[in-house]
Amino acid sequence: MTTLQEPPAATRAGVRPRVVGRTGLYALLLANAVVVAVFFVQAGFASNTLIVLGRLTGLYGSLLMAFQLLLVARLPWFDRRIGMDRLTSWHRWTGFSVLWLLLAHAVFIVFGYAQSSSLDPVNQLVDLAETVEGVLRAITALAIVIVVGVVSARSARRRLAYETWHFIHLYTYVAVVLAFTHQVAAGTTFTSSTAAKTYWYAVWGLALASVFVGRLVLPLWRNLRHQLRVTAVVPESDHVVSVYITGRDLDRLPARAGQFFLWRFLTKDRWWQANPFSLSAAPDGRTLRLTAKRAGDGSEALRHLKVGTRVFAEGPYGAFTTLHRTRPDAVLIAGGVGVTPIRALLEELRGHAVVIYRVATDQDAVLYDELRDLAHAKGAELHLVTGPPVPDLLAPGELTRLVPDIAGRDIYLCGPPPMMNAVLGSLRELDVPKAQIHFERFSLAG
Incomplete structure (x- = not known):
């Protein structure tokens, strides 16, 4: 494009x-x-x-x-x-x-x-x-x-x-x-x-x-200072929901695209449970947004949150940010709901970006319309790669076909562990320097 x-x-x-x-x-x-x-x-x-x-x-x-x-x-x-x-x-x-x-x-x-x-x-x-x-x-x-x-x-x-x-x-x-x-x-x-x-x-x-x-x-x-509350709950699909949160002086909250919080929604049945969810949009000083796929009681309960619910958030956490850029251009590789920090990063990144979004079917492409519009506005390339987990559709040959100069770019990677391990193996085969590969295993954050 x-x-x-x-x-x-x-x-x-x-x-x-x-x-x-x-x-x-x-x-x-x-x-x-x-x-x-x-x-x-x-x-x-x-x-x-x-x-x-x-x-x-x-x-x-x-x-x-x-x-x-x-x-x-x-x-x-x-x-x-x-x-x-x-x-x-x-x-x-x-x-x-x-x-x-x-x-x-x-x-x-x-x-x-x-x-x-x-x-x-x-x-x-x-x-x-x-x-x-x-x-x-x-x-x-x-x-x-x-x-x-x-x-x-x-x-x-x-x-x-x-x-x-x-x-x-x-x-x-x-x-x-x-x-x-x-x-x-x-x-x-x-x-x-x-x-x-x-x-x-x-x-x-x-x-x-x-x-x-x-x-x-x-x-x-931070929570006393910012007084976070839910302002909107938006279903993105049958299994995915976005929660919009606002508060006071959010421009002074040191959050960056790619980071996550441990979110605690102060309802009578869930106040005791904290869940790690990434920001799915770059912080703009007014609103924070998280997007989660139904995977358990915690993420399922998000769909039933009421506007005005108080939120206690620990964070922001994570090194999956543009602070670690080493090259002018980037490749963003997302798998499934791992697209949420990738989408936020694309909003913040400067330079040319190639986005590769790996899903099983078109229906699994969370936030795809947003990603497509954002890529168009940023002058980025967007590739939707669909198919079953086997064979590996992000093998070295396919990555170099999609991004011929991949070894000269920063790579940001987020997705399910099997997919991430496969892509990291492909990047090693392509001799991409470790300093240019950025990923975070959010399953350890809880």
């Missing part, structure tokens, strides 16, 4: 935001690991080897536990640069590292003291719990961490409802408090060095403050 196009956007120069955010986290963790090692050495080694190893694994387990809190604090600076899905994934694997370090800490300490006292390990553990302040709290914390680790394993996670898993996961905060009080009571660094004691109080204080601010203070402040 030929229409007037916007001037091509300049290629973003300098270090990529995701690299800045990731490097910042790595540098923070490494610097603290070095500080912990220095304080550990300063405290001395007046114990047998097992006890020394137990102390070291305990210290690094504590450090990673505090780092875990930072990863899920939802601090805007990190979230916009890294994305909640990646931060959540790092939190998961850091959690398993914490579990193994704390298990190693317990085993080394118990067997180390048993070696010194000639007690068997079981009696030695009982003796430590009865005679050393904080050890019983540490045992309780370790038990909680083990339970959380077990239910977080993929096989167990698939069998649990999200609400059940989340409720169990909240006990991690109890484990954090118990572990810290154990460290205060029995930790060698606390008893041997004022500087180390100050350091650990600062580490735990900043980690807990990050969670408090990012997960509680910031959402409460």
Whole structure:
């Protein structure tokens, strides 16, 4: 199609935001690991080897536990640069590292003291719990961490409802408090060095403050400030509905096309449930819009919302934005209802864009009329690709046929996981640089 196009956007120069955010986290963790090692050495080694190893694994387990809190604090600076899905994934694997370090800490300490006292390990553990302040709290914390680790394993996670898993996961905060009080009571660094004691109080204080601010203070402040309400509920098809939301001073809400919120609609039967939905239109400072496909009770209830319903929204979240542009032109690839952030991104993007919309049938093309009109107005190309999941209709050959210069463009990808995995494989075969591929797995956001 030929229409007037916007001037091509300049290629973003300098270090990529995701690299800045990731490097910042790595540098923070490494610097603290070095500080912990220095304080550990300063405290001395007046114990047998097992006890020394137990102390070291305990210290690094504590450090990673505090780092875990930072990863899920939802601090805007990190979230916009890294994305909640990646931060959540790092939190998961850091959690398993914490579990193994704390298990190693317990085993080394118990067997180390048993070696010194000639007690068997079981009696030695009982003796430590009865005679050393904080050890019983540490045992309780370790038990909680083990339970959380077990239910977080993929096989167990698939069998649990999200609400059940989340409720169990909240006990991690109890484990954090118990572990810290154990460290205060029995930790060698606390008893041997004022500087180390100050350091650990600062580490735990900043980690807990990050969670408090990012997960509680910031959402409460934004919702009190913006007073969000439903203004319209528009069925897009038998299975898809759009909800329009307005409020005060929305021009001061730092939301961007491609981001999502955790939406909580304050009705008597759904107020307790938050669902992640992307913005399906670029924020204009007056209205927010989400579009959702019926996939469960939460999304089905959207169709029955009444105008005026109060909304509590946590966010905006996500790094699926134009902040990460590296090239003047772009390819936007959407699958099914994954078109919602793609449609919003197309509205905001500058430069030439090619939109590829993958659906099973024409009837599944959500917001297609809007997308077609927007593509026409922006001078973008729009390709509707229909057909069953097999064979793969977005194989490397088909992508290069639709977009011959695909390796020289930014690619934004959103859709069902199988489709996304297939497209990512095609892009690898086409040697598209990773820095130009932008995607977010919204299923992790809840």
